[in-house]
Amino acid sequence: MLLESLRKQVLAANQEIARRGLAPHTFGNASGVDRSGDKALVVIKPSGVDYATLKPEDLVITDLDGKIVEGRLRPSSDLDTHTLLYREFPQIGGVVHTHSEFATSWAQACRAIPCFGTTHADYFHGAVPVTEPLTSVTPGRQTRDVHTRPISHGVRARMNSSTSDQAAALSSAKSAALRSKKLCDAFGYVTSR
Numbered sequence: 001m002l003l004e005s006l007r008k009q010v011l012a013a014n015q016e017i018a019r020r021g022l023a024p025h026t027f028g029n030a031s032g033v034d035r036s037g038d039k040a041l042v043v044i045k046p047s048g049v050d051y052a053t054l055k056p057e058d059l060v061i062t063d064l065d066g067k068i069v070e071g072r073l074r075p076s077s078d079l080d081t082h083t084l085l086y087r088e089f090p091q092i093g094g095v096v097h098t099h100s101e102f103a104t105s106w107a108q109a110c111r112a113i114p115c116f117g118t119t120h121a122d123y124f125h126g127a128v129p130v131t132e133p134l135t136s137v138t139p140g141r142q143t144r145d146v147h148t149r150p151i152s153h154g155v156r157a158r159m160n161s162s163t164s165d166q167a168a169a170l171s172s173a174k175s176a177a178l179r180s181k182k183l184c185d186a187f188g189y190v191t192s193r
Contacts, residue, residue, distance in 0.1 A: 002070045003043055006032045007056040010043045013096060018051035022098040026050055029076045030096045033064075033086045040064050044082055046073035081171075106130070107170035130170040 001007065013030035017023050031044035042062050049058055060071035064083050068075065076082070082095045098104075106113050112127040113120075 001057060002061055003034055003041060004056070006034050006043050007059050009094075010045070010059055011054060011056050013094070014045045014054060015051055017096070017098060022100040024099060027099045028097055029078055029082075030094065031076075031079075031082045032094045033092070035090070035093075040086065041069060042079075042083060042086060044075050044079055046071065047076050049073065103170060107172060110172050113170070124168065128168050128170060131172045 010030055010032045013032075014028075017028045017030060022028060026048050029045040031042055034041050034043070040063065042064065043059050044062065045054065046058055046060050058071075058073055060073055060075040061069045062071075062075055062079060062083070063069055064087050066075070066079050066083050078097050081097070085092065085095050103113070106128075107130060110130055112130045114127045115121055115124065
């Protein structure tokens with residue numbers, strides 16, 4: 001099985017999302033990237049698979065363009081966002097996407113989360129940014145690109161203009177996406193809130 005160690009880390013992070021109640025149903029996901037070979041590879045949760053039944057062999061491996069390298073299931077519908085973050089920020093190793101109650105409320109209000117205290121400041125130096133609003137589309141004709149385009153512009157602009165250790169952004173009208181040098185650190189940011 002390709003990338004066995006990274007699969008175990010990604011599985012553990014995804015199970016923590018469910019264990020901590022950070023995403024309802026099968027929403028949310030975590031991924032990790034391995035840049036040690038000739039081509040960077042991403043391990044990500046498959047779409048619609050219950051966290052309780054998820055196994056390492058269920059995880060999907062893709063390249064940074066989203067092409068499936070290994071896996072029998074369909075990768076998360078958020079794959080484009082994950083691969084975009086890995087391409088734009090080559091120093092990161094993990095992305096965690098949640099639908100936690102409070103982060104989602106701020107995201108849906110299209111408002112950055114201001115720094116209200118020292119616990120927040122320990123992880124984020126300033127507000128947690130929010131991307132520009134998503135493009136409206138005709139019901140039933142929404143594509144993955146409608147989410148990725150605003151995220152790509154918003155996250156790149158917000159995180160590049162922030163301090164180098166800015167670790168999160170809210171996807172406008174959607175939820176939270178966190179990135180970190182290590183997957184375990186990305187998960188730590190979301191769970192410390």
